[in-house]
Amino acid sequence: MKVIDSSALIKYLAKEKGWQEVEKHIVEECATLDLAIKEAGNALVKKVIKGEVSAKTADEILKHTPKIVKIFSQEDHLSKAIEISIKYKLPLYDSLFIALSSNIGVSLLTSDEKQAEISKENGVTTILV
DSSP: OEEEOHHHHHHHHTTOTTHHHHHHHHTTOEEEEHHHHHHHHHHHHHHHHTTSSOHHHHHHHHHHHHHHEEEEOGGGGHHHHHHHHHHHTOOHHHHHHHHHHHHHTOEEEESOHHHHHHHHHTTOOEEEO
C-alpha cells in the first residue's frame, strides 16, 4: 500500500498529464485522507466551470473514488502534521499526507516536489509522479 496525496489523486481522477503513471500505483492499492476527496472535488468543480467535464461526470468520479482508494480520517494524524507543518513551514494539508505515510509506515505518492522533499527528510519513501 502507498499513500496518495491530493495532487497525485487529482492527476489521476482528472486524467491530467502523467495520470497513467499514477494508475500503476492505484491498482497496487493506495490510501488517502478524507481531505483528498474534498480537494479532488474542488478541482473537479473548477473543471466543470471551465466546461472540461460535466457535473454528472464529476459527481460520478467522486462517488467512485472511495472504491479505488482506502480513506483515512485526517483527525488521527493532526498532531504529527502540525509538527511537520511548523518545522518546515509547509501547509498543514500537505503535512497531513506526510504524517499519514509516516504513521502507517508506507510510501507517499505525490506530484508536489516540495512535499516530496520534506517527506524524504522525514524518513518517508517518496514517489514523485
